[in-house]
Amino acid sequence: MNLIFGIFLLTLMLITGIAVVRAKNLFVATTLMGIFSLLLAANFFLLDAADVALTEAAVGAGISTVLFLSALSLTAEQEKPCYGGRLVALGVVVITTLALLHATLDSPRVGDINAPVHQHVAPWYIEQTPILIDVPNIVTAILASFRGYDTLGEVFVVFTAGIGVMFLLAHYPHKKPHKPHQGLRHYLIQRLVGRTVIPFILLFGFYVQFHGDFGPGGGFQAGALIAAAIILYALIEGTDTALTVIPSWLLTGMVSGGALLYSGVGIAGMLMGGNFLDYSVLASDPVAGQHLGILLIELGVGITVTGVLLSIFFAFASRKHF
Amino acid sequence: MSSWTPHLPALQVVVPLMTAPLVVLMGDRRLAWAMTTAASLCALAIAIALVGEVGEQGTMVYEMGSWAPPYGIALGVDAMSALLLLVVAGASTLGLLAAATSVSTEVEHQRQPHFYAAWLLALAGLSGILVTADAFNIFVFMEISSLSAYILIAGGPDRRALPAVFKYLAMGTIGATFYLIGVGLVYMMTGTLNLADMEQRLADVGDAEPILVAAGFITVGLALKAAIFPLHAWLPNAYTYAPNVVTVFLAACATKISIYVLIRFDFFVFQANLTEHDWQFSYFLMPLAVLGILIASAVAIFESNLKRLLAWSSVAQIGYIILGASLISVTGLTASMLHMFNHSIAKGTAFLALTCLALSISRLELKNIGGIAKQMPWTMAAFVVGGLSLIGVPGTAGFISKWYLISAALEMGDLALPLVAVILIGSVMAVIYVWRVVETAYFAKGTGVVAGDTIREAPLAILLPTWIAVLLNIWFGLAPSLPVELSGNAAELLMGHLR
Numbered sequence: 001m002n003l004i005f006g007i008f009l010l011t012l013m014l015i016t017g018i019a020v021v022r023a024k025n026l027f028v029a030t031t032l033m034g035i036f037s038l039l040l041a042a043n044f045f046l047l048d049a050a051d052v053a054l055t056e057a058a059v060g061a062g063i064s065t066v067l068f069l070s071a072l073s074l075t076a077e078q079e080k081p082c083y084g085g086r087l088v089a090l091g092v093v094v095i096t097t098l099a100l101l102h103a104t105l106d107s108p109r110v111g112d113i114n115a116p117v118h119q120h121v122a123p124w125y126i127e128q129t130p131i132l133i134d135v136p137n138i139v140t141a142i143l144a145s146f147r148g149y150d151t152l153g154e155v156f157v158v159f160t161a162g163i164g165v166m167f168l169l170a171h172y173p174h175k176k177p178h179k180p181h182q183g184l185r186h187y188l189i190q191r192l193v194g195r196t197v198i199p200f201i202l203l204f205g206f207y208v209q210f211h212g213d214f215g216p217g218g219g220f221q222a223g224a225l226i227a228a229a230i231i232l233y234a235l236i237e238g239t240d241t242a243l244t245v246i247p248s249w250l251l252t253g254m255v256s257g258g259a260l261l262y263s264g265v266g267i268a269g270m271l272m273g274g275n276f277l278d279y280s281v282l283a284s285d286p287v288a289g290q291h292l293g294i295l296l297i298e299l300g301v302g303i304t305v306t307g308v309l310l311s312i313f314f315a316f317a318s319r320k321h322f
Numbered sequence: 323m324s325s326w327t328p329h330l331p332a333l334q335v336v337v338p339l340m341t342a343p344l345v346v347l348m349g350d351r352r353l354a355w356a357m358t359t360a361a362s363l364c365a366l367a368i369a370i371a372l373v374g375e376v377g378e379q380g381t382m383v384y385e386m387g388s389w390a391p392p393y394g395i396a397l398g399v400d401a402m403s404a405l406l407l408l409v410v411a412g413a414s415t416l417g418l419l420a421a422a423t424s425v426s427t428e429v430e431h432q433r434q435p436h437f438y439a440a441w442l443l444a445l446a447g448l449s450g451i452l453v454t455a456d457a458f459n460i461f462v463f464m465e466i467s468s469l470s471a472y473i474l475i476a477g478g479p480d481r482r483a484l485p486a487v488f489k490y491l492a493m494g495t496i497g498a499t500f501y502l503i504g505v506g507l508v509y510m511m512t513g514t515l516n517l518a519d520m521e522q523r524l525a526d527v528g529d530a531e532p533i534l535v536a537a538g539f540i541t542v543g544l545a546l547k548a549a550i551f552p553l554h555a556w557l558p559n560a561y562t563y564a565p566n567v568v569t570v571f572l573a574a575c576a577t578k579i580s581i582y583v584l585i586r587f588d589f590f591v592f593q594a595n596l597t598e599h600d601w602q603f604s605y606f607l608m609p610l611a612v613l614g615i616l617i618a619s620a621v622a623i624f625e626s627n628l629k630r631l632l633a634w635s636s637v638a639q640i641g642y643i644i645l646g647a648s649l650i651s652v653t654g655l656t657a658s659m660l661h662m663f664n665h666s667i668a669k670g671t672a673f674l675a676l677t678c679l680a681l682s683i684s685r686l687e688l689k690n691i692g693g694i695a696k697q698m699p700w701t702m703a704a705f706v707v708g709g710l711s712l713i714g715v716p717g718t719a720g721f722i723s724k725w726y727l728i729s730a731a732l733e734m735g736d737l738a739l740p741l742v743a744v745i746l747i748g749s750v751m752a753v754i755y756v757w758r759v760v761e762t763a764y765f766a767k768g769t770g771v772v773a774g775d776t777i778r779e780a781p782l783a784i785l786l787p788t789w790i791a792v793l794l795n796i797w798f799g800l801a802p803s804l805p806v807e808l809s810g811n812a813a814e815l816l817m818g819h820l821r
Contacts, residue, residue, distance in 0.1 A: 103507055103535035120513030120523070121392055128393075149386040149395045153450065153462035156339060160443050160466055163346065164473040167436035256343035263340045269387075276332040277387040 006046055013039045024079045030068040037061035047110075050216035051139045054208070058224035063309055066231055070316035133290045135213040143218065144294040148277045152262055154220075155301050159259045162308030169315040194236040201229035209302050213291075219298040223305025230306075231313050239317045246310065254307025262300035265293055327375065331384040331397040331453045334368045334407060335463075337361055339446035342439045351434035355425075358438040359418045362445060366411040369404070373808065376404045383455070391455070392516040398455035402812035405659060405805065406452050406575070406582055409666045413574035414445045416670060419787035421567040423780075424677050428479045428565040437477055443470035444571070448579050457505045457591075458515045460583055461498065467579070468494045468547075471572055475564040486559035493546055493556045497580075500543025507536035508591070517590050521819070524595040537592045537599070541584060541606065548580035550607070550644055551614030554637045561633035566677035569629060573636055574670040578662045581640070585647050585658070589816040600650050600820065607648040612744050614641030619751035623758070628679075628686040631755060632672055635712060638748060639665045642727060645741070649730050650820070652813045657726035659809035660802075664711070664719040667798060671708030671791040675701050678780035678788055688758065692766035697777045702763045704788045709756035711795045714749050719798040722806065724749065 016036045023029040037060030044053035108115035129141045143151050202225075209222030234242035269278040279293025280286035326333070341361040345354045375382055376399055384397040399407070418441070429437050447467025451460050472494070476487040509515060511532050512523040527533060542553075549557040557577070561569050592599050618637035625631040643665070646658030676686060678701040683690050695702040707718065714724035724745065731741035779785075798805060 099535050099538060100503070103532040106531040107507075107510055116511055116513035116523070116527075117509065118513070122513070124393055145387060146389050146394050147458075150456075150459055150462050153459065153466060156342075156443065156446075157462065157465045157469065159343065160440070160469040160473070163342075163436050163439050163443070164469060164476075167433055167440065167473055168476055170433055170436070252346060252349075256347045259343045260340065260347075263336060266336065267340070270329060270332075275385055275388045276329065276336060280388065 002046060006043065009039055009043050009046065013043070026072055026075075026077055026079055027069070029079075030065060030072065033068065034061045034065040037064065051137075051143075051218070051221075054216050054221045055224075058221050058228070062228050063224050063231075066228075067309075067312060067316070070313060074316060074319055132287070133294075134287045135291070135294070137213055137215060139216070140212050140218055140294065140298075144297055145277075145279060145290055148266075148279075148297065151297070151301070152266065152277065155259055155262055155304050158305055158308050159255060162255050162304075162311050165312045165315050169319055191236050194232055198229050198233055201225060201232070205229060209298065210295075212298055213294065219301025219303075220305055222298075223302045224309065226302070227306045227309035227313070230310055234313070234317065239314065243314065243318075248314070251307050251311045251314070254303050255311055256304075258300040258302065258304025258307060260300075261303065262297045265296045265300070269293070327371075328382075328384065330368055330372050330375065331382055331399045332386070334365060334372065334399075334453055335446050335450045337364050337368070338442045338449065342442040342446070345435055345439045345442065349435050351431050351438075354435040354438040355418070355422060358442055359415070359422075361442060362411065362415045362418050365445060365449065366408075366415050369407040369411040372399055372407060373404045373804075375399075376401055377807075384453075392514045392519040395454070395456045395459050396516060397453045398518075399453050400812070400815055401808045402582070402586065402659065402815060403452040405663055405808040405812060406578065407449060409578065409663055410445065410448045410452065410575045413571050413666055413670055414441070416674065416787045416791055417567045417571035417574075419790075420570060420674055420677050420784050423784040424567050424681065425565065427681065429477050433477070437474070440470040440473040440477075441568075441571070443467075444474060444576075448575060451579050451583060455517050456515050457508070457517055457520065457587070461502055461505065464498055464501070464547075464583075467576070468498060471576060474568040474572070475560050477568065478563045478565050480563045482559070483563035486556075486563045490556040490560045493553075497543045497546035500539045500546070501583075502543075504536040504538075504540035504543065507532045507539070511536075517587070520591045521594055524591065527595070529595075529597055533592070534596060537588070537596065537602075540587055541603075544580050544584040544587075545610075548577045548584060548640060549637060550581075550640055551610050551618060551637060554614070554618070554640075557637060558630050558633040561636065562627060562630045566629075566673070566680050570670055570673040570677060573632070573673055574666040577636070577640060578643070578666065581643055581647075581662065585655075585816065589819045593819050594821050597821075604648045604650055607644050611641045611645035611648055612741075614638060615645070615744055615748040616751075619748050619755070622755040623751060625755075626688045628676055628688065628691070628759065629673075631688075631759070632669065632676070635752065635755060636669060638752075639669070639712070642723070642745070642748070645745075646727050646730060649734060650817075651730055651733055652810070652817050653726060653730035653733060655813035655816050656806070656809045657723055657730045659812045660726055660805055661723035663805045663809070664723045664798065667791060667794050668708050668711035668718070668720050671788065671795055672705060672712065674784075674788040674791050675705035675708060678704070678784055681780050681784070682777045688762055691759070691763050693763070694777060695764045698779050700785050701780055701788070702760075704785075704792045705763070706760055707792045707795055709760065711799070713752045713756055717796065717799050719795045719802070721799055722802045726806075 013036060016032055016039060020029050020032045020036065023032060037056055041053045041057040041061060044056055125138055125142055125146065129138045133141045133145055135141050205222045205225035208217035208225060209219060212218035230242065230246060266277040269281055270276050272281040274281035280289045282292050283289035338361045341357055345357050348354060381398055381400040386395045386397065425434065444467050447463045447470060450463030451467065454460055454463065472487050472491050475490065476483055508520055511527050511530055512520050514520055514523055524533060546553045561573055564572065588603060615638050618634050618641065622631050622634035622638065625634055643658050643661045646654045646661060679691065679698065680686055682698065711718035711720035714720040728742055728745055731745060732738045734741060
């Protein structure tokens with residue numbers, strides 16, 4: 001059953017992928033990309049990778065689509081026709097695909113218990129996580145502690161992206177006064193439905209943030225959800241109202257603060273006699289230290305991701321009025 | 323040995339990384355410059371300390387979060403990483419010292435804090451790649467360094483910076499994705515991400531097809547990021563339209579870090595485990611290196627934009643670095659490592675001189691610098707030394723690496739003569755493209771000055787870093803023992819992994 005469903009989803013993804021490439025209208029392409037991400041999320045879920053599925057659904061299908069649409073509102077709707085170089089591109093794609101197919105010939109089967117990935121580090125993680133870190137979600141233990149340095153790096157990737165958008169799209173208010181953006185305030189149904197769901201999205205976001213130790217979730221997904229709720233608010237009430245709720249100094253503080261909180265926890269580990277990002281030394285009991293460390297760094301992740309996503313959205317949205 | 327010594331590999335990355343958000347929070351451009359320069363100087367001091375430590379105790383290992391590899395992420399600093407850490411931190415520091423004078427002519431005041439934050443992230447990202455011993459961690463820091471490099475280049479005052487950086491972004495992303503596909507395939511077959519562990523566990527897997535495909539993806543992906551001919555299409559325009567100090571920083575070190583990963587990954591993981599992989603490596607890269615040296619040098623001869631001229635020269639110099647590595651011998655790899663170090667000093671000096679020139683001249687075209695050496699003697703003298711070092715004239719740093727490269731080529735038997743010929747022809751071409759600039763600046767009549775440009779010697783604040791770079795060229799040309807020793811140790815380490 002799983003197999004059939006998997007093949008069905010992958011076929012749909014293939015069709016969507018081709019449709020994205022062929023679409024000339026960029027809004028159509030963006031919407032199709034959202035569908036592509038949702039199918040991918042379903043696929044991850046089918047492979048029992050719930051954490052990845054949640055991230056893909058929140059970031060790929062949700063936030064990316066909104067960001068693409070806001071970027072499109074600054075540019076054109078139709079793709080510029082581009083000829084020339086197509087054969088070369090096709091050749092490169094064909095060669096890459098053939099190489100990848102060739103590589104799958106010798107690869108272990110999906111779900112094979114004897115596959116190297118299940119034989120080497122994975123058993124150790126499964127065995128040691130309850131003893132060393134004691135959280136039910138092993139994925140969280142790996143991402144936040146065992147490979148916490150990678151996750152710190154990823155937070156800084158998000159931070160860099162935020163810095164980049166702010167640097168490139170920075171707008172300085174003194175240029176031209178603009179008339180306030182009304183949003184969807186005069187559309188009763190959208191406004192009512194939107195206002196009703198926002199608290200639930202926020203609540204779910206906080207649940208995902210603080211429940212990451214036990215179930216799928218964590219700072220990245222929570223940040224995306226909370227940002228989505230606020231972006232929805234901005235769409236309904238207008239960007240200016242949203243910016244009075246979350247002023248830009250607060251956004252800058254969030255963008256930097258989360259990243260500083262995460263790396264600060266790492267430095268604290270160093271000062272208290274451990275290595276960088278060693279949470280065990282944070283409390284007298286190593287396991288309690290791990291819990292504290294994971295809670296703090298996940299909070300840092302959530303704050304920076306929310307701040308960056310909102311900054312990017314507002315950078316695009318406030319640009320519109322010029 | 324202080325209690326902080328064992329933490330040095332981590333601090334090398336963490337200091338610039340943590341300063342970046344602080345710079346954004348402060349939001350003042352002068353403070354931003356001061357904090358960035360302080361962090362960069364600190365990184366340079368750490369790099370120098372690491373060189374000392376590596377000389378005493380060999381490879382320095384640091385376990386992130388106190389988790390032992392392969393379960394956690396380990397850092398490992400050896401002679402090869404220490405040598406390039408010096409390059410990255412040094413280039414960043416000299417670039418920043420020049421930025422104090424130069425950046426305000428190119429980047430608006432309000433945007434400068436974000437600019438410096440991106441600079442710090444680039445520094446942290448490049449250092450992060452150098453210190454880590456983990457294949458996926460390399461990718462994470464590659465993302466940080468690439469994204470921040472795109473931001474820095476896009477900060478250029480010319481609108482053409484944007485299409486140039488978009489091209490770089492598209493190609494860089496493809497390169498990084500190829501690298502990730504390769505790492506994914508190796509992970510699939512070994513279940514580990516630690517480089518040393520990969521090498522060991524691959525011994526049981528042997529010549530499996532996925533491993534061969536992985537080697538291909540990683541080599542091509544990194545070659546794209548390293549701008550190895552013919553995958554260099556993004557480089558000339560990206561270097562040309564970037565802010566001048568950014569070109570100094572990135573031209574001195576960015577592509578070299580990709581070459582570092584390419585060589586390290588190949589020797590540390592694949593060489594011992596794939597049959598005849600030394601042949602595959604050599605026969606893939608050597609022709610590209612030779613073509614790169616000859617063709618890119620030829621293009622540089624006919625280029626009239628000064629920055630693009632030096633950018634094409636970079637593509638050619640990347641050819642020398644790859645040529646050395648493709649010989650797969652201790653001398654060849656020593657030459658390759660040495661040339662990474664020496665070329666960064668030579669090219670850094672030349673671009674610093676151009677940064678000084680740009681303060682007086684709005685368009686860095688050959689026709690606009692006629693006779694300019696009279697008004698700007700110090701700037702042009704610096705360019706001349708950088709140029710001599712690029713050519714490889716005795717007494718400059720560039721000579722040492724060319725010397726090692728020729729010695730390595732002479733060990734190659736039948737190939738010796740053609741390879742030496744290529745190196746010599748490349749050097750003669752370098753003489754021509756450097757001479758065109760020098761001739762115009764010293765001997766042409768000052769006719770082409772653009773209206774509105776008042777030409778005067780650059781201020782002392784920017785001449786100082788430029789001349790530090792000039793002196794480094796001469797210092798490492800006359801007393802090259804430090805880089806030669808580090809490069810030799812790095813080459814021995816790499817060759818130790820050969821089958």
